[in-house]
Amino acid sequence: MKLTGLILFCLLAVEAFYLPGVAPRDYLPGQTVDLKVNKLDSVQTQLPYDYYSLPFCKPKEVVEAAENLGEILAGDIIENSAYELQMKKDSACQLLCKSVYTQEDMEHFATKVKEEYTVNWIVDNMPAATTFVLATENESEETKESELIYQKGFSLGFMGTEDESETTTGVAYINNHINLIISYHEDSKAFKGARIVGFQVEAYSHSYSAFANQDAPDTCSYTGHQAVSTAKEGSELSEAERTIFWTYDVNWVASEIRWASRWDLYLKMTNSEIHWFSIANSICIVLFMSGTIAMILIRTLNKDLARYNDLELSEEDKQEETGWKLVHGEVFRPPRFGNLFAVLVGTGCQLIAMSVLTLLFACFGFLSPANRGGLMTAFLLLFVFMGMLAGYFSTRIYKMFDLLNWRRNTLTVALFFPGVVFGVFFILNLFVWNEQSSGAVPFGTLVALLVLWFGISVPLVYFGSFIAYKREPIAFPVRVNNIPRMLPESRHFYTHPVASFAIAGMLPFGAVSIEIFFIMSSVWMHQFYYVFGILAIVFFILVITTAEICIMLVYSQLCYEDYHWWWRSFISGGASGFYLFLYSILYYLTRLNITKFTSALLFFGYMFLASVAFSIMTGTIGYFACYWFVRKIYSSVKVD
Secondary structure, eight states, X not given: OHHHHHHHHGGGGTTTOOOOSSOOOOBOTTOEEOEEEEXXXXXXXXXXXXXXXXXXXXXXXXXXXOOOHHHHHHTOOOEEOSOOEETTOOEEEEEEEEEEOOHHHHHHHHHHHHTTEEEEEEETTEEOEEEEEEEEOOSSGGGOEEEEEEEESEESEEEEOSSTTOOOOOEEEEOOEEEEXXXXXXXXXXXXXXXXXXXXXXXXXXXXXXXXOOSSGGGOOOOBOOBSSOSSTTOOOOTTTTEEEEEEEEEEEEOOXXXXXXXXXXXXXXXXXXXXXXXXXXXXXXXXXXXXXXXXXXHHHHHHHHHHTOTTOOHHHHHTOOSGGGGTTTTTSOOTTHHHHHHHHHHHHHHHHHHHHXXXXXXXXXXXXXXXXXXXXXXXXXXXXXXXHHHHHHHHHHHHTTOOOHHHHXXXXXXXXXXXXXXXXXXXXXXXXXXXOTTSOOHHHHHHHHHIIIIIIHHHHHHHHHHHHHSOOOOOSXXXXXXXXXXXXXXXXXXSHHHHHHHHHHHHHHHHHHHHHHHHHHXXXXXXXXXXXXXXXXXXXXXXXHHHHHHHHHHHHHHTTOOOOHHHHHHHHHHHHHHHHHHHHHHHHHHOOOOOHHHHHHHHHHHHHHHHHHHHHHHHHHHHHHHHHHHHHHTSSOOO
């Protein structure tokens, strides 16, 4: 009930309750405003690169900003730039630098343009955004409206043709002229100076025959687009064509937007109505399943309990009894591979606690996008500290099964899932490192991750396990027979493990599939995601849906006198992870345009890890729901 109350409280934060990640900075007129450059990224390759990996104009000294663990894992490299900005001082057609490139440099530019790379800049901790106008038509032409759509970053260039009238592509053009539109807010009663509340970029490709108008730079003109490749293979650009003038404009625009609301435009890049449709769809599934369980389980259980507890029932009727009561002496028999079962459930408790706490912090605004890398850092640290829960619950289940070697079980909990994740991550990191991408995690960070694992997580797992070992083992409401009961030969089709797996995974995943689409888009399409209030509701719906479907399937299994419910409850709950991986394959084929082997390997590698974690988490939810249900019904019957 406490968890339910906390999640419902997050409803107050559905509209992205926001606690800033940095304090506001006031700029006086003419004061220098720093423009910092970030990584180059691409939806097509999923491989980020340092901004200066391309031969852009550099300042006299390149200074890299300090980064947290989350930023390093995301491949962010924030550095200073040569752009000069002064508060409220407009400028036009400023020359940043003139560069004469080699043919190899031009081909490097062209390759990144063909791979649809996006440039990311930062001003006052605000990411650069590109705006697009989306026209919407109502019933009449007079009510035609337009809506601005914001996209993070701006395009490095575009593919075109030498003849603009042609429709075929083949020439890469670089965006070498940037129009910086910076919005500021002033309030003389509240603070001095101005605060930056928006950062938009308009990128153009300008080919200058010369840049001689230094006395009147606002009158400079261009002759066309700046190409960095030719349509003919094997042909090279002349020296004049390999000369690029990098220019920029700066426009300061007064805005009524307050500093505390400046992220709203970024956080509303997706239509919130779709999220509410997702919740409505999920609630309908939950209500349908709840009604089904209320009609089938409760009525049937009441009838069964009344018959089983009838003291006047004749001996002949008792001998003809069938159903779930007959397996009361087997239902709590420890399953095969109980040690592995305990490890998975302990890991699931760790993942659930990490997810719930991360959602709570996010709902209260502590993981705002202004705090770069905060979400990834929170995931890692919470997973490490929740290792104590993994050790505790795993050992409690291990002792419940009357298993003896709890130290080996604890070591397995501490090493199994983190070891799988680190192993896959390390292999993928080798491929990224081979591509010379900034997304490759450096050796020092790998050592830091190992320190978090072995220095903090492993000791906490042992501490939680020690506490659980000192407690009395869990007692079952009924005795377990010495000799196992034979399973019936005939089974109904929906009690078959394959059918249970298919049914159990379909409904919970269907309840959250729309929100999963937005989460995957934020990760793989480089979009912002900050509707954590809605995500908390969807997570709560996932818990309810998984618990209900697993209880219903286990009850049907017990009615056919199949008492092997331990693994069935976990596998049925974890079937959602299998559907998540299938959905990732569909997403890859329909939404992404990945051509590189390394990029595809990254996608499926990370989605495999996400699916496994999701499966373990939902499997644990299914097990605890079924365990509560089984204890409840068997403690309510009178057994001789």
